[in-house]
Amino acid sequence: MATEHTANAPDDEPAERLNFIEVQVEADLRAGKNGGRLHTRFPPEPNGYLHIGHAKAICVNFGLAEQYAGRCNLRFDDTNPSKEEQEYVDGMREDIAWLGFSWGDREYFASDYFPKLYEWACDLIRAGLAYVDDQSVEEIRAKRGSGHAPGVDSPFRARSAEENLALFAAMRAGEFPDGAKVLRAKIDMAAANMNMRDPVLYRIQRAHHHRTGDEWCIYPLYDFAHGQSDAIEGITHSLCSLEFENHRPLYEWFLDHLDVPYRPRQIEFARLELEYTITSKRKLQQLVSDGFVSGWDDPRMPTLRGLRRRGYTPQSIRTFIDDAGVAKFNGTIPLVKLENALRDELNLSAERRMAVLRPLKVVIEDWPAEQVVERQAINNPEDESAGTRPVHLGRELWIERDDFMEDPPKKYFRLQPGGDVRLRYGCVITCREVVKDASGEVVELRCTHDPETYDGKQPADRKVKGVIHWVSAHDAVRAEVRLYDNLFREPAPLDVPEGESFTSNLNPDSLEVVTDAVVERALAAVEPGQSYQFERLGYFVPDSGDHSPSRPVFNRSVSLRDSWSKQNKS
RNA sequence: UACCCCGUGGUGUAAUUGGCAACACAACUGGUUUUGGUCCAGUCAUUCCAGGUUCGAGUCCUGGCGGGGUAACCA
DSSP states (O other), rough: OOOOOOOOTTOOOOOOOOOOHHHHHHHHHHTTTTGGGGEEEEOSSSOOOHHHHHHHHHHHHHHHHHHOEEEEEEEOOOTTTTTTOOHHHHHHHHHHHHTTTOOTTEEEEEEEEEGHHHHHHHHHHHTOOOOEEEEOHHHHHTTTTOSSSSSOTTTTTOHHHHHHHHHHHHHHHOOOOSSOOOOEEOSOTOOOGGGGSEEEEEEEOOOBBBBBBBBBBBEEOOOOOOHHHHHTTSSSSSEEEEGGGGHHHHHHHHHHOOSSSSSOOEEEEEEOTTTTTOOHHHHHHHHHHSSSSSSSOTTTTBBBBHHHHOOOOOOHHHHHHHHOOOOOSSEEOOOHHHHHHHHHHHHHHOOEEEEEESEEEEETTSOOOTOOOOEEEESOTGGGGOOEEEEOOOEEEEEEGGBBOSSSOOOOOOOOOEEEEEETOEEEEEEEEEEEEEEEEEEEEEEEEEEEGGGGOTTTOOOOOEEEEEEEETEEEEEEEEEEESSSSSSSHHHHOOOOOOOGGBBBTTEEEEEEEEEGGGGGOOOOTTTTTEEEEEEEOTTTTBBTTTTTTEEEEEEEOHHHHEEEEO
16 A cells, blocks of 8 residues: 555566576576676578578577677587588578677687597597497487387497597598498487487588588587587587477587586577468478579568568567567467567658559549649658658549448448548548449549648538548659568468478468559658558568669568458458 | 477466466557557456365476477488
8 A cells, every 4th residue: 555666766667577598597697607607609500591480599599698798609500511501601690690699700610620529529439438330321220219119239339449449530531431330329229318329420421511621521410519519619508499308418428428628508498480480491491492482582481581671670570589588388479479579660760651552543623733732741750850751732643442432331431432531641632523444443533622621620510530641643653562461371381281281371362563553752762671651551661672763662561550451351 | 109398368478485377469448649550548367187285386296188399320
């Protein structure tokens, strides 16, 4: 009952709600572990372009570093030369920087550590903890056992350290064909955790590596490279996704048995799943190579370059990721959450303009032919400093086809025969006549206007509720507008009947190209990357590839919320 | 099937050492509005189930049920 809140209470902002990783990090920091240091890393494999799922890993790793005055390394996990390419390294750098994170000079490659990893492998052999196995892939798989059955020791498991050392050196020297031999850790073929059943450490693979060229013909596997790379870089918290939980015992086994310079700690969290979206690099690759989309940067793609071209801002993505939270539960985030993050940001920052997507001609009969009235339109009602711009009203103008209905439903308060509507920033007009072509399609509206209704003034005898956007013939510039919708028609695109491909869930209407829109003249000259709200329609951005002043092309980033169409859907 | 992880409103995350289930989004109501946008107010939960410990359990214990991951010479 007592008022414990004074108006200027210094700390009545809600306590920071920590996620489970932050809780552990703070506990470590409090306990004085790692010398009070926090050091994370983002370790992508350069085998594709980064997508919204990676954005979470990026935000978590780099974000944590920012939050606790720590550091975050960028490390390319390039241990499989058959899949990795320089093109992807470049693309990833660009996308991470675009998101607004920097890794300073701490850009590393797992391949930087190949020599050290090789030494460590030899150490393991000398300690009797690794051996060269001559079995084939099939044999190894077959003898690994299953959940119920323990595995069977390899017949080569008992080779001496000397023999193993010699064989491993010969593997490296290229004396055996690909796949002929592997190096395995000697752990426990009966372990309940499959990862501990003598995991493969090195395989022979003659593939050109994007960085080390042909220097190596043997390459370490993920498990043998990752933890040690963390250790080399002094990573304190190695954050990864849930599917590596079962690998943690192995991660720690290497740390236990190798003379590593540091002991990082692995913590797993759930990946981001988004409705109507896939985040499998392989499947995204398929969409690109099978031509379902125009490329990795197609505005419908969940890749960071796709989102960028679509008009998503780095901040909106970071806000979204932040808002989604971090936990171990595997959930799916509603797509509207992403869209709202963009809307919320652009509502505050984007200047407003008028554009008509599907133009319907309006002639104001009682308007003097040559008269042009200049009105000041507010650039951004959320930001007074954005100022105003002139728009010009004339006898002929374009309005949205949707803003006129011959036979409207109840509560439709835009234009209809005999009805009236306000032109945004202009006066009230009344529809006197509907002109149709031979096929019965409405091609023109003949209207009259009330010059006493500027500046929001209502007509004397009635109240006009509807306000519509318009572009006058005087101001109009033709433009192409690309309207994007979800790439998939199902919230869970991967859920398909047996034998069917996820591509059958592709939304055939995910792209609609409008070639004859008209926009305010000023929109022709805008810079790519600059977002605008087209009033009453949504947020749009000039296409970074195709827009030019002589041929304006806009992408719809996201529509405005539309409670009218929502209420009329049922 | 074996092993590992996870179950809190429609959705995603919170809830000091057990102590009034909170925030955001969505949905629904109303209000404001020269954008059917924005903004403002209100409504919306037997914490998967069953036992147990306790003055008191979302939190601890036992057993179920449900979901996810793993069983590559991918990462």
